[in-house]
Amino acid sequence: MSLKSWKEIPIGGVIDKPGTAREYKTGAWRVMRPILHKEKCIDCMFCWLYCPDRAIIQEGGIMKGFNYDYCKGCGLCANVCPKQAIEMRPETEFLSEEG
Numbered sequence: 374m375s376l377k378s379w380k381e382i383p384i385g386g387v388i389d390k391p392g393t394a395r396e397y398k399t400g401a402w403r404v405m406r407p408i409l410h411k412e413k414c415i416d417c418m419f420c421w422l423y424c425p426d427r428a429i430i431q432e433g434g435i436m437k438g439f440n441y442d443y444c445k446g447c448g449l450c451a452n453v454c455p456k457q458a459i460e461m462r463p464e465t466e467f468l469s470e471e472g
């Protein structure tokens with residue numbers, strides 16, 4: 374859809390194809406980053422179940438970590454984790470690691 378002005382935006386927005394959210398990497402929006410403390414994790418998969426962005430990586434029922442391309446840092450996974458195995462840390466702590 375190409376628009377010449379905001380007046381052409383239809384009510385409800387410009388999402389003209391459903392199910393396209395995965396085409397856009399949304400990880401850059403993140404202010405807080407989830408960090409997994411695997412030694413505490415019991416692979417209950419609550420985090421995977423509740424993550425609104427499907428950013429939990431699991432293989433065969435084992436929690437493997439996070440897909441930071443899509444994780445928005447909402448903290449829901451840390452909140453539902455029964456073992457406090459996920460810690461939310463400020464993104465600013467990781468700036469130097471990524472240049």
Ligand code: SF4
Nearest residue numbers: 424444445447448450
């Ligand atoms: S912080 Fe939010 S988006 Fe990121 S992995 Fe946890 S639940 Fe998913």
Ligand code: SF4
Nearest residue numbers: 414415417418420454
């Ligand atoms: S919710 Fe916590 S304990 Fe359960 S799989 Fe996720 S990190 Fe592991």
